[in-house]
Amino acid sequence: MNLSIVIPLLNEDESLKELHDWIVKVMQANKYSYEIIFIDDGSTDASWDVITKLKEKNPNVRAIRFLKNFGKSQALHAAFKETKGDVIITMDADLQDSPDEIPELYEMIVKDGFDLVSGWKKKRYDSVIRKNLPSKLFNWAARKTSGVELNDFNCGLKSYHKDVVKNVEVYGEMHRYIPVLAKNAGFSKIGEKVVIHQARKYGVSKFGMDRFINGFLDLISIWFLAKFGKRPMHLFGLMGTIMFIVGFLATGLIGAMKLYKLFIGAKAILITENPWFYIALTTMVIGTQLFLAGFIGELVVRNKPHETRYKIKETI
Structure with a gap:
């Protein structure tokens, strides 16, 4: 035809x-x-x-x-x-x-x-x-x-x-x-x-x-x-990993600065009173969530069932 x-x-x-x-x-x-x-x-x-x-x-x-x-x-x-x-x-x-x-x-x-x-x-x-x-x-x-x-x-x-x-x-x-x-x-x-x-x-x-x-x-x-679409981990996993590393390094830096001030006898506030600590911690949490989103996305892509999105009443 x-x-x-x-x-x-x-x-x-x-x-x-x-x-x-x-x-x-x-x-x-x-x-x-x-x-x-x-x-x-x-x-x-x-x-x-x-x-x-x-x-x-x-x-x-x-x-x-x-x-x-x-x-x-x-x-x-x-x-x-x-x-x-x-x-x-x-x-x-x-x-x-x-x-x-x-x-x-x-x-x-x-x-x-x-x-x-x-x-x-x-x-x-x-x-x-x-x-x-x-x-x-x-x-x-x-x-x-x-x-x-x-x-x-x-x-x-x-x-x-x-x-x-x-x-x-x-x-x-x-x-x-x-x-x-x-x-x-x-x-x-x-x-x-x-x-x-x-x-x-x-x-x-x-x-x-x-x-x-x-x-x-x-x-x-x-x-x-x-x-x-076929590799969601490439986006979410990459973003999550970068954010987690940034948050982890920032947390380490905050801790190191606290120890340095104590070592030289300078006045230092508690880590939990430092707002940057919570920003770094939030970055790590979001990074972990993005990584998990990418991982779940990979599972969904590989196990996605066929879906019918319409219902036919009749055909002629």
Whole structure:
């Protein structure tokens, strides 16, 4: 199979049929073998009914329905496990991503040899204050932190080689950072393509300040996991050891100064009355705790069980 089109959605019943028909038109024009996988992330409108009717008319449609809203990352993770295509295309269900971009995205994977190609909505129709400026700040921070030179990490329109989606685990709000996850997994040929951004035709945007804040928190998480996720002792153990040594040496120095003053007959206060003694002691305690945190982290990494982060209600 040439293509798997993955479409996560939440309350997008008005746009689904139009999007489906547009995708089918592109698939037939290019003679692609394909499947369309809709992931209903706990919609409360008629989205699942629309998908069911599309499935009745088109056997290439597949769908997953969550019990409740688990988030876009969980939706993508569930769909990636089910894809059968050689190339996987992800796109949003709100018609802001154009299916006409699919052939070129497909060719960049198949002919140009990219592992992943991310869309870049260079000209946007979103609110400048509400979304554009936060998005630019967000993308700048992601580039600096990850080393992946993309202009639009959060663009939903992306194409992947099948090996990429089978070897990255998307969770939390990490769908924004799939290119970073792919790089960390060893897929280094990551490209970018300028794509058309269409104004929202139906429904309302799901973007909010909480998603912006969560995005930055996840950026810190992914940076930490990339650097120390498989070796937490390298961070916590090192910091703990340094702090313990500093505290131990400081305590020894305080004791030595006390003994020296007693030896020369100078006036000396009790060690327990010296505030620096408690600072040194606290440093040793924190250092020990950090070292133990690293040790426990190593145990967790080596014994981490597989965790399912979503519950599927039904599939068709």
